[in-house]
Amino acid sequence: MPELPEAETIARSLAPRLEGRRIVDVEFFARRAHGGRPPEVAGRRIRRVRRYGKQVMIELDRGLLFVRLGMTGSLLLRAGAGPYTRARFTLDQGTLCFDDVRQFGSIRLMDRPPEHLGPDPLEIPATQFVDRLRGRRAQVKRLLLDQSFLRGIGNIYADEILFRARMHPKAVAARISPLRARRLHRAIVEILSRAIKKGGSSISDYVDGEGRQGFFQIQHKVYGKQGTPCQKCGAIIRRIVVAQRGTHYCPTCQRI
DNA sequence: CTTAATGTTCCCCA
DNA sequence: TTGGGGAACATTAA
Numbered sequence: 001m002p003e004l005p006e007a008e009t010i011a012r013s014l015a016p017r018l019e020g021r022r023i024v025d026v027e028f029f030a031r032r033a034h035g036g037r038p039p040e041v042a043g044r045r046i047r048r049v050r051r052y053g054k055q056v057m058i059e060l061d062r063g064l065l066f067v068r069l070g071m072t073g074s075l076l077l078r079a080g081a082g083p084y085t086r087a088r089f090t091l092d093q094g095t096l097c098f099d100d101v102r103q104f105g106s107i108r109l110m111d112r113p114p115e116h117l118g119p120d121p122l123e124i125p126a127t128q129f130v131d132r133l134r135g136r137r138a139q140v141k142r143l144l145l146d147q148s149f150l151r152g153i154g155n156i157y158a159d160e161i162l163f164r165a166r167m168h169p170k171a172v173a174a175r176i177s178p179l180r181a182r183r184l185h186r187a188i189v190e191i192l193s194r195a196i197k198k199g200g201s202s203i204s205d206y207v208d209g210e211g212r213q214g215f216f217q218i219q220h221k222v223y224g225k226q227g228t229p230c231q232k233c234g235a236i237i238r239r240i241v242v243a244q245r246g247t248h249y250c251p252t253c254q255r256i
Numbered sequence: 257c258t259t260a261a262t263g264t265t266c267c268c269c270a
Numbered sequence: 271t272t273g274g275g276g277a278a279c280a281t282t283a284a
Contacts, residue, residue: 003262032279054263071263072281084281102280104263138273147264154262203262204283223262244276246260 002069004152039109053151070104
C-alpha cells in the first residue's frame with residue numbers, strides 16, 4: 001500500500017486529528033511492529049504529522065515516530081483492534097491504530113530522520129536530478145526504487161513514471177541524455193503530484209487514516225496492465241522482472 | 257499447489 | 271565502491 005502518494009495522503013488525513021493531541025497510552029500486539037523495544041512515548045504531545053519519503057513521520061514534543069508502512073501497513077483513526085492491529089496509541093482525544101497484515105512495517109522512535117535516504121523526489125531540482133543520474137551505471141528502474149537515490153518511489157509509481165517518460169525500465173542511467181533525464185524528472189513530479197491529488201492508489205487494501213480509498217489506480221497506464229493494449233499505441237503491455245519486482249511497460253513506447 | 261503482492265535488508269559474487 | 275541476483279520476513283488471494 002505505501003509509496004510516497006499514499007504516505008502523503010495518510011499524513012494529510014491524520015494531521016488535523018492528531019496534531020496537538022497527547023499520547024496517553026501505547027500498546028504493541030506484535031514484537032515485529034517495533035523491532036526492539038516499544039517506543040515509550042506515553043505523555044508526549046504530537047506536534048506535526050508529515051510524510052518522509054514513503055514513511056509517515058509523527059513529530060513529538062521530544063523525538064520522531066517513524067511509521068514504515070511496509071507492504072500492507074495502514075494508520076487508522078479508530079479504537080477497536082482488529083486481527084491485524086499491531087499497535088495502538090490511545091490519545092487524549094481519539095485512538096490511532098497501526099494495522100499491518102504482512103508485518104513488513106514497523107514503528108520506530110528516532111532523534112532525527114534516517115540519514116541513508118536520498119532527496120525527496122518532489123523537492124529535488126531538475127538539474128541536480130540530472131547530475132545524480134549521470135555517473136550511475138545501474139538500470140533506471142533500480143535507481144528509482146533505490147531509497148538512497150530518491151526517497152519515496154516504489155514499484156507502482158516507478159512503472160507509471162517510466163511509461164510517462166517513455167523510458168525502458170532497463171535503460172542504463174549514465175547513458176540517458178540530459179534531455180531525456182529532464183523528461184524523466186518531469187514525469188516523476190507529474191505522476192506523483194497527480195497521484196497525491198487522487199488520494200493515492202488503492203490496488204488491494206490501501207486506505208487513508210479515515211478509511212478512504214485512493215483513485216489513482218484508475219489512471220494506471222502500465223502497472224498490472226500486462227496483456228492489455230497500450231492506451232497510446234495499442235501494443236501489448238509486457239511484464240518482466242527487474243530488481244526482483246514485477247515490471248510493466250510498453251515495448252514500443254518505451255525504448256532503451 | 258504455485259505464484260505474486262504497494263518493501264527492506266542481508267548475504268554472495270563479479 | 272558499484273551493481274546484480276537471491277533469499278528471507280508474514281499473509282492472503284487468485
